[in-house]
Amino acid sequence: MPRYTSYPTAPHFSAKIGADDYREWLGGLTGGERVSLYLHVPFCHQLCWYCGCNTTVTRNPGRIDRYAGYLMRELDLVAAALPVRPVLSHLHWGGGTPTTLGNRQLTDLMKRVQEVFTFEADAEIAIEIDPRTFDGRDIGALAGAGFNRVSIGVQTFDPQVQEAINRVQDFACVERAVAGLRGAGIDNISMDLLYGLPHQSVDNLRTTVADVLELRPARISLFGYAHLPARILHQRMIDTNALAGPAERVAQFEAVHDALVDAGYIAIGLDHFALPGDAMAVAWRTGTLRRNFQGYTTDLADALIGIGASSIGSLPRGYVQNHVRTDHWRAAIDDGRLPVARGIALDPQMRLDRAIIEAIMCGGRVDLDRLSKDFGMPVQAAEPRPGAMKRLFELGIARREGASIEVNEECRPLLRVVAAAFDRFLDPDEARHAAAL
Numbered sequence: 001m002p003r004y005t006s007y008p009t010a011p012h013f014s015a016k017i018g019a020d021d022y023r024e025w026l027g028g029l030t031g032g033e034r035v036s037l038y039l040h041v042p043f044c045h046q047l048c049w050y051c052g053c054n055t056t057v058t059r060n061p062g063r064i065d066r067y068a069g070y071l072m073r074e075l076d077l078v079a080a081a082l083p084v085r086p087v088l089s090h091l092h093w094g095g096g097t098p099t100t101l102g103n104r105q106l107t108d109l110m111k112r113v114q115e116v117f118t119f120e121a122d123a124e125i126a127i128e129i130d131p132r133t134f135d136g137r138d139i140g141a142l143a144g145a146g147f148n149r150v151s152i153g154v155q156t157f158d159p160q161v162q163e164a165i166n167r168v169q170d171f172a173c174v175e176r177a178v179a180g181l182r183g184a185g186i187d188n189i190s191m192d193l194l195y196g197l198p199h200q201s202v203d204n205l206r207t208t209v210a211d212v213l214e215l216r217p218a219r220i221s222l223f224g225y226a227h228l229p230a231r232i233l234h235q236r237m238i239d240t241n242a243l244a245g246p247a248e249r250v251a252q253f254e255a256v257h258d259a260l261v262d263a264g265y266i267a268i269g270l271d272h273f274a275l276p277g278d279a280m281a282v283a284w285r286t287g288t289l290r291r292n293f294q295g296y297t298t299d300l301a302d303a304l305i306g307i308g309a310s311s312i313g314s315l316p317r318g319y320v321q322n323h324v325r326t327d328h329w330r331a332a333i334d335d336g337r338l339p340v341a342r343g344i345a346l347d348p349q350m351r352l353d354r355a356i357i358e359a360i361m362c363g364g365r366v367d368l369d370r371l372s373k374d375f376g377m378p379v380q381a382a383e384p385r386p387g388a389m390k391r392l393f394e395l396g397i398a399r400r401e402g403a404s405i406e407v408n409e410e411c412r413p414l415l416r417v418v419a420a421a422f423d424r425f426l427d428p429d430e431a432r433h434a435a436a437l
């Protein structure tokens with residue numbers, strides 16, 4: 001079942017869309033749009049066996065240096081295609097582990113970003129860090145470069161689970177990173193946690209949550225481990241017999257959910273938690289939460305520009321994705337081309353379906369009448385796929401009154417299944433799976 005971090009989802013992008021389309025789409029930006037920027041760094045110092053991200057292990061400074069140089073050149077290519085100097089509301093560095101770039105490279109790239117874009121006064125400038133490879137010097141560099149939100153990969157604090165996933169990191173190293181960041185004035189701290197990992201149990205998850213609560217991050221993402229060893233070869237290092245079954249996974253999610261809610265966190269959408277004063281909790285309360293490739297976001301941008309191998313961009317006219325292989329990505333840049341490999345142009349039906357799916361994923365409800373009017377489409381165009389909602393209504397997962405559809409509060413973990421009823425690209429097998437619920 002797709003995570004609906006875009007619609008249509010990435011598997012439906014095709015090579016029919018390429019660099020020329022992207023250049024034209026960037027050229028269509030008028031300066032009135034809110035724009036955000038994503039930079040991808042596909043390197044880590046060590047591989048976590050569970051990892052499903054686009055990353056490679058390297059400690060070779062030459063290789064990382066070369067990549068940083070190409071990021072700079074891709075920024076130049078984008079700058080040349082832009083007719084205006086966009087105003088940035090959000091900048092996100094993701095990976096992999098973006099801090100594998102040296103502090104000098106990070107600072108130089110940030111300078112170049114500032115030359116191409118104007119930052120909104122309260123722009124969010126965020127980066128993902130791995131606490132095992134992060135020290136005091138990095139904190140100074142991040143604060144100096146203007147970062148104001150840091151997302152820390154925690155996953156689990158249980159030693160047996162950590163061994164089984166090849167990611168040993170003690171509490172003290174996370175505590176040091178948090179204290180250092182707060183000391184440097186970076187208070188907006190997020191943490192990633194996982195459930196469904198080998199040897200994870202309700203009990204050891206409760207202990208992990210108790211440790212996390214000592215550090216009280218403003219935001220927590222709680223992802224279910226996606227085990228796809230047929231496609232992600234290093235996941236074969238994980239002992240399938242040590243993985244929880246579906247009922248145990250639900251119990252694990254609920255245990256963490258309840259512990260966080262009891263501790264004062266607001267449960268947001270499918271998999272996020274935030275303290276009441278955090279921008280994401282505010283967006284959830286006020287109905288302005290959005291969804292992009294990082295999952296839930298407070299970013300209201302109309303256009304997202306992606307830089308780096310595999311990065312996805314979302315422009316008013318469609319989506320584009322850069323070459324995933326760094327050698328292909330570099331070759332395109334060497335040729336002076338925007339390094340786009342595939343994409344999809346949006347038609348009016350896709351725009352409407354995208355808005356419906358986003359409303360369900362971000363708020364659990366949708367007014368089909370209002371959205372069809374907003375998009376200048378006939379009201380029938382907003383109807384779900386024929387028969388797709390029948391079982392969901394029968395089971396009380398969602399209800400419909402007139403043109404309004406609402407997901408039952410207790411069924412929030414099933415938001416994706418309800419959203420899928422509006423996904424006209426859904427693979428017949430997945431559609432059958434959703435209908436068979």
Ligand SMILES: C[S@@+](CC[C@H](N)C(=O)[O-])C[C@H]1O[C@@H](n2cnc3c(N)ncnc32)[C@H](O)[C@@H]1O
Nearest residue numbers: 050051052095096128129130153192223225226
């Ligand atoms: C790019 S990493 C975070 C930054 C840094 N590389 C680190 O791990 O500390 C993004 C997040 O994706 C999540 N993730 C990775 N592989 C996953 C999988 N197979 N299933 C679910 N979530 C996964 C993890 O929670 C991870 O923190």
Ligand code: SF4
Nearest residue numbers: 044047048051053096
């Ligand atoms: S989880 Fe983070 S540190 Fe671990 S391999 Fe994936 S991207 Fe790298």
